[in-house]
Structures are given as structure tokens and as C-alpha cells.
Amino acid sequence: MKEKFAKFMAGRYGTDRLNQFMLIVLLVCAVINMFIRNGYVSILLTSWEILLIVFIYIRMFSRNITKRYAENQKYLTVENKVRHFFGQKKYIQQQRKDHHIYTCPNCKQKIRIPKGKGKVSVRCPKCGTEFVKNS
Structure with missing residues (x-):
């Protein structure tokens, strides 16, 4: 069979x-x-x-x-x-447990910032735009 x-x-x-x-x-x-x-x-x-x-x-x-x-x-x-x-x-x-995830206002690239660092200046690795965010 x-x-x-x-x-x-x-x-x-x-x-x-x-x-x-x-x-x-x-x-x-x-x-x-x-x-x-x-x-x-x-x-x-x-x-x-x-x-x-x-x-x-x-x-x-x-x-x-x-x-x-x-x-x-x-x-x-x-x-x-x-x-x-x-x-x-x-x-x-x-x-999201350990990091904040922000998007670049210029190119919409997602950027990961560690939590608990206060106000930080973030530079986008893709376009170079700098912006300030709370971590």
C-alpha cells in the first residue's frame, strides 16, 4: 500500500x-x-x-x-x-521598558533614548536634526 x-x-x-x-x-x-x-x-x-x-x-x-x-x-x-x-x-x-522611542520631526526616523536622563538633546542619526526631549 x-x-x-x-x-x-x-x-x-x-x-x-x-x-x-x-x-x-x-x-x-x-x-x-x-x-x-x-x-x-x-x-x-x-x-x-x-x-x-x-x-x-x-x-x-x-x-x-x-x-x-x-x-x-x-x-x-x-x-x-x-x-x-x-x-x-x-x-x-x-x-519601552527601558527606553523612550521618539520620532525625528524632520525625517520621521525612530530614535531610542534611555529613560531617566532628564532633558536631553537628541541628534537624528539619519538626517542630523537636533531636538530636545525629556527622557
Whole structure:
């Protein structure tokens, strides 16, 4: 049986990060659908679940590897942008414990100043503009 499945999958795309993401969305829809008592929402979620299952299988068993690879690359670029955005927000929140973060009035560059130093003159490393802020 294992050999038959391996022979069947030869030349097919298989699974990737986009399929894994769609599977997670499918599971979330299924869990939400279990707790929703509204008929219209339940029908909508069930139709989304069916579409996701069909799309996952179409991508997994596809022989057009270049097209599936391009779809996955587009997804990965979006995922990386989202991860970078939230990682940056997390880093800024961690820095706020010990530093003030100001923006340059001229070029909008973010500048990190240690807390507890009183009034300090800040020079922007990007444009050289000086301004005074409380730390």
C-alpha cells in the first residue's frame, strides 16, 4: 500500500506552507461551526470548509508544480511581511521598558533614548536634526 501511494504521489506537488495555513483555517472554521447556533453562519462556514478541503486536495495532487510553487512563494512573502510587522511591534514594546522611542520631526526616523536622563538633546542619526526631549 505504501508503495502504491508513493507511486501515485510521484510527480505531484504535495503539501507546503500554504496548504498548512489553509488546513489551520479549516480547523478554526470547524471549531467555530461547532459552537455557532445561527443557521446562516453555519451554512456559510460549512461551505468555506468544503471549499478549503477541495482547494487543499487540488493543490496537493496537482502536477503543475511551477504554478503551485509560485502560489506558495506569494503566500510566503505575505506571511513574512505580517511576521515582520508583529515582530517589530513586539520589539518596540520590549524596548519601552527601558527606553523612550521618539520620532525625528524632520525625517520621521525612530530614535531610542534611555529613560531617566532628564532633558536631553537628541541628534537624528539619519538626517542630523537636533531636538530636545525629556527622557
